[in-house]
Each structure stands twice: as structure tokens, then as C-alpha cells.
Amino acid sequence: MANPPHMIAHRKSWNSWNTSNLDGGLRPSETAIEDVFIRKFMIGTWHALFVSEIIVKRQHNIIRIGGIIRRSISARKMYFLIGYTEELLSFWLQCPVKLELQTVQDKRDVIFKYI
């Protein structure tokens, strides 16, 4: 493995950040299912564009989705997808959704270690 389990919280961190798994956290299962839905939705809508994992962060009411995408489509199309995703996900999850994406020219730039 690139970062085995004993590296968690040292070199390895999580893809979704929320408080559902703490002592006394609420709705862990629904949160996990929602995260699965968000990831599937993002991969599907942004077809072959993501070059990183999709990070889901929940703060208060807002869900922030982050990731790195390739620049294979024009900026106009990207904005269309951004508007569409944010709106549709907020209708589905009933809370504000914000996308925080970063573009990269070449997908090989994202690789940091060959195993």
C-alpha cells in the first residue's frame, strides 16, 4: 500500500470529513450513503474529468465538495456543470452544496508516487 493503515492521521487522511463518527455523532449511516451518492454523481456528471479523489466536507449545514479536474473541456462547459451540480445536489440533499474544484493541465502532474 502507498500509505498503510498505521499512517492514518500521520500521513494519510480521509476523503470525507464529518462529525457523524464521533462519540455522540448523529446519523452516521445516512451521511455515509449520501457521500456514496455524491461521489457516484460527481464521477458520472464530470465524465472522465476527475484526477483525484472527491473530498466531501460537512460544516454546519453546508457540504463542500473538492477535487482536481483535467482541462479537457472548455471553461464554459465547466461552468455549466458547476451550476448544474451545485443546484441538483442541493435539491437532492436539501442543504447548500458548494463545489471547490481545481483544474490541472496534465493528469500526470497529479501523480506523486509510483508503486
Added chain:
Amino acid sequence: MNIQLLQCARMNYSSSRISHKTISISLIWRRMNCTVGSTTEEIVIPQKIPRGPTDILRALESTIVKDPTAAHYKFHDDPYLIPNSNLGKRSLSMAQEAGRKAAHWVRKENVDLFQHKEAEPFINMFAPPKVYKEDSIVSIDDLKECIEKVNVDDSILVYKLLKGKSVEIELEVMQSMLELLCFYNSQDSLPEEFIEERWFRQSAKGERQRKTWKDGAFAEEIFISIKEPNAEAYSAIIQGMGKYYQIDRATQLFEEAKQKGLTLNVNTYNTLIEAGNLLKENYDMRWSYIVQLLNEMNDKKLKPNLGTLNALLYCLSSMGSKVSKDYALKSLSEFRKFGIEPSLASWSFILQIYCKERGPTSTILFDIMNEIENKEHMIRDIRDVNFFVTAMNICRYHLNDVSLAKRVDKLLHYGNNYNLIGDSFRESLYYRHFFILSVNSEPIQEFMQNVYDKLVPHIYTPELSVIEEILKSIEISGAIEFLPKLWSDMIIFDLCRKESILNFVIDIMISNEPKNDPDLVEKFANIGADIYEKVMNQNEMKTNLITVTGDMLGNIMVLFLRNKSFDKAWDLFITLDKQQQKVLGVPRFESLSALIDACIEEKVPSKAILCLAYAADVGYENVDELAKELQSKLTLDETHLQKLSKIVGQHVIIETNE
């Protein structure tokens, strides 16, 4: 709950963990103190500071200053996704809005999939939408809800359903329904969420006063179905008709209402005053009509409001008679007595009345600015958004005063006043006037530093006319160090399509040779190369081609030569020579002589002779001197001399030989 904590008898801020001994001792101490006298401390509790739910957010917001180097916050923060040109800004934000509309459409198509309501706290905006179909069971509450949510189509549908079931609808609901339909002309307007479309909708382009009221539409049906229309109903329908320019029927209904002796409300009279503008022919008749209406209002003891003032001023601004200025000021003072402060719309009408294009110069803007400076303004009338554009327009054309323009700008940036800029068209117009005024009045360095660098490219992207003015100013002042930056901006904003501007740039570069700055020379040469490539590689099929003139190419050649790139210059010359059908005209003599000089320096006499041949072909007269120079500076062998003699004639060479 927690009785064990109540045990801790507090005493002079002591902690709860203090043992009891301490407590009792303190108690005794206190009692002793009581007997002794007044050494107990007085604790003064301060007052509670009431804070609203968003006060902290506003406080945090006030610490943020608008950052001119960052794009507007609606754009995604990534270099690939930040727009540069005006077209880019518009297309990207509209694309995002189109995405949102697509999401709304998907939700509407699959209503049954979006019915869950599991959020805690629940947000109404994300609630599943209520859909009314022909067979849904509705009640009066549904109708009220639709009216509240300002859903015109839905409310019409619900109303029809209720009528179909012969449900008796009370007068209040009918009245609110009528008002809704009159305000929106029986059709749904753009939902408020689609802010980008609203921002870019160019509503300022000549407000044509076409009649758009739908005759016989649902609004009138409702009006007819109200059996005994009271004053409110008449007011609503007259205002609606006036808003959408159905003036004839509006006045007809007005007469009807008057005959029935109903007292309509103030806003109706305001609408009629504005309508009077279109109704009567000449100015006197209009004014008398307005006076008549005002007298009626007076008789019926109706208190005028801000709308009345703005309606009056609007009529006066389009009248343009000699007395309108007088009447305008009188109205202002009258309304002040009523306690109605003029809004920004009133001021913009006053500006229009006073600062006519062909009239005398009026300095009323100074007085107005003194009144409204350093205050935060709320929008009180829909025409308030015209103020800033009108003010800047007057500063530029009528008064030509930069300091006043700066005051207007400062007012715009005060507090939340930026909201009053209106839509994107007005914003660009405002900045256009501001830029051109500043460029023409201020020294170019100050202009670039204070205005250009701050506002371009994120707050305002200049148009072609503005760039032309800036170039003119650069030419006049000779501040050519700004030219490379301006050129790169022009490329980014996609403004390099017009021939005139390209020629202008080249002319400036030619006439101002940078003396001490080799860097600048290189940059100029690069600009020349850019232009050359652009011009030679134009797509033949497109319209508006830039004609390649010999003059242009000659100038570019000179730029290359100044930068000591002889090869590029020579390539250019070859193009000139060979592709004569593409190039219109010939380069100037100076360019050719410069080329020959460079050839002499590079010691390539063959090239020099080619150049001479070209010059002779073209018909320039001073070829002889050039030939002599060539001979004197370079040693020519037989072939060269022969060629030279063919060009300029034997006598030149024989002379020098002797």
C-alpha cells in the same frame, strides 16, 4: 437538575471547589463588614448589547475591502476558470446559470423523485415544488399560497380549478389575485433566483414605450368577474394597465371610477401622471393635465408620496420646455415641505432636465453631490439605478470635470451603494465614461496607476473606444512604457480586430523610438511580430479582414531593425517583394532606406541591391543617393556593380569610380 451544584454558595467570585470552611469564614467576614460599614465592593453590571442574528457576519464583512486583483466572487477560483474579456465574463456566468436552469428542469421532470424532506433545520427553498395539474384537489389556502409565492401561472390554474368546482372566493383573495396579475401582466416573470440573466438583461437600451398589456387576459377577466368593483380593484387594474402602457383603457377606467365616485389611491394617480406624458400632444396640455390630476388628489385629500414626485419629474424631463426647470425646483421644495426626501431617481431626472446637450452648462450636479455625498442610499424607486450612469455621463460630456467624477465614484463605493449600479450594461457605461474622462484629464502615469491598474481587468474590461482614447493619450504624452502592457491587455480582451487600432499602435511605436531602453525596443519588436503574424495568417473566409498595407509592413520592418533582428526584417521584405498581390501599397521610403542601412551594416551587398531594385521599381526618387552610399561603404564586385548600374543608371557609378 444538578442540585449538587446549587450547594456552592458563591461569595465574591470564589470557585465552587472551595471548601466550606472558607465559605463560612467569608460569611462571617461579610457580616462583620456589614456592621462595620461600607467596604463591600459594588459590582456594576453593564447593559446587554442587543445583537441581531447576522450582526457578527456584517461586522466581519466590514473588514473585507474589495480586492481589485481578484475576479468577481461568482467566478470559480481557478486560473482556467477566471474570465478575461467582457465576452468571457458574460458567457461564463450565463453558462453557470444555464446549468442551474437545467437542474431546475430535471427536478420538474422527475417531481416524484424529489419528494423527500429530511433536512433538519428545513430550508424552504429546497422543498419539493408543488405541482398543480388539472385534476388536483385544491382549496382556497392553495390559492393564497400561490399568490404569496408569486406564482402567476400556478395561481391562474388553481383559480380556474376552484371556479370549476364553484367555490366561492372572497373579495380579499380576489383583490390580491387581481393585484398579482396586474403587476405581472398575467404571466410569470423570470424567477428571482436567476440573477445572472437579470444582471445581463439589457433593459436600458431605449425604453420603448410599447403597449405590452395583454388585452382580455386573465387580469381583465378577474376584474370583470368582480361584480361590484371597488376603489381598490379599479386602482389595481389602472396601475397595471399604466405599467404596461395600455393608456387608453386606463384613462377610460379612470373616468368610469370617477363617475362612480370612487376614491382611487395615490399610486394610481402617479401612474396616470406618467401616462399623461404619452397621452397629450404638446407640453402645455401635458402640464395642465398634470395640474388637473394634482388638484383632484388635493380635493380627495390624498397624500402624495415619493412616486408622485418622481412621476412629476419624469414628465418634466421629457417636456423640455423653458419652464420645466422652474417647475422642477418648485416641486422639489413643495415635496420637501411634505417631508418627502427626493430619491436618486429624482436627482437623475433633475440632471436630465438641467443638463441638456444643447443647453447652457449647468453646475447643478455640484449642488446635488453636496446633498447626497457620504450617505448610504437605499433603493426607493426602480429608476434610482439610472443615477450613477447619468451623473457620470454629465461629468464627462457636459461638465468635463474629473474631480466631480471622483466624488461620484466615491459615493458609489460608499457602504452598500454599489448595489445601485443597476445591471451590467449600466455598469459598463458608467466605467466607460469614467475611464475616458480620466484619460483625457489626468496625466497618463496617474491614470494608469490609479484607475487602469485597479479596475482592469476584473472590475471593468474596457471596450475598443476606451482603448483608443488611452492610446491617443499615450501618443500625446509619449509615455510609451505603457504600450506593451496595453498591447497584452488588448490581446487578452480580444480587441485586436480592427485595422485602425493596429495601425495606430504601429504608428505610436514608430514615431517614438525608445532611447535608453533596449528592453522596450525588444518588446516593440515583439508586438510588431504579433501583428505581422496575425495579419498574415488571417482566415480568408472571414468578414472584416484587415487589409495588409505596405506601409504597415514597412513599419514593422523598421521595428525589427531597431531591435537588430535583421533576419526577420529580411523575411518581411521578401514577403513584400514576392507577394505583391496580397499587400496593398508600398512601404515608405524611410523603411526601405533603413533596411538598406542595415544591409550595409550586415555586409550583404546582394540583399542591399535587391532592396534598391525594389525601391527603384516602386519609383522612389532618391535611389541614386542610396546607391552612392552603398558603393562608398561596401566594396562591390563586378556583378554587383553591373546590377547596380542597371538599377540606377551608369552615370552614378561612373562618377564614383572616377
Added chain:
Amino acid sequence: MFRLNNTSMFRSFFRAPLSTATEAIKSVEAAAVELDKLYKTVQIELRGNDPAVLTSFVKFATTAGNYLNVQSHSWHLRKPTHTRFTVLKSVHIYKKHRVQYEFRTYYSFISYKHLTESTASTLLEYIERNLPEGVALKATSVELQQLPEYLLEQDPEQFTDDSNKVSHV
């Protein structure tokens, strides 16, 4: 010793101030102007999955308090709470081979001393708005109130005796 009530805990909520009696505070004006409440301490309990995030947030919160002239004291529990699951590694049979998963909850505390209600609400709101994702906050406050009139009027001796009786914590 404070004992935290195990009522339902949400991500961040403001527990009702625990009122306690005191004799030394005099009340000032009448009810025409609303007076501030005085808080002796506002204690914040933080729970998170990542100890580094918690330490940085504690630093942020104490610095924010310093700017508002509020003294603070922070500490953390050395060991987190582990929730462990031991599950079968394979889908079918192989009972001897298991996988263990655990959730760790790290605890951190900040205690602000001597605030008024306005300061407390502002500070708490600012901190809550900047809570990082994956961190839960619980705020407990201890209010100081003036001892009610009817207790003062009673015999003070009796009052001392009462406090002696209810001595167990």
C-alpha cells in the same frame, strides 16, 4: 466537580446556563434596561477524529479570546476514546480471520473566564462559524447571579447551616 449531563448532544449547542446563588453582587437598575448576564466560565468541549486539527483549533479559539481580552485556559485528554468493531474478513466462512476497525474520538477543552453575555455570545458565534469539518463543539457555561431577595432576608445563620448540610458532591 462538574458533571456533564448526558442529554442528547448535537454538533454545537448552547447548554442552559447553570445558575448559582451568590450574595455579594448587588443588582443595579430596574428592568427598564436589560442587563447583561455575567458568566464565570464558559467551557468548551471539543471532539474530533484528528488531534492535529483539534490543537490548531484550540490555538485559534484562544487567540480569538485574547483579542477580546478574555482569558482562557485549555487542556486536552491524553487518550482518545476508541470505538472498535471486529468483523469477519471474508464474505463467506473463514471465521478465524477478522478485520478490526476503530473510531477514535479525541477530546480537548477550552475554558474562558469572566465574560459577559454579550461577549460570550459573540465569541461563541465567531468560533462556531469557524469550526472545521469533523470537529464537534459543546459549550457549557456557569452563570453568576445575585442571591435572590427572599434568601437574603432569611436568617444568614440558617443559610450557612444549609450549605453545610448539602456538602456531598
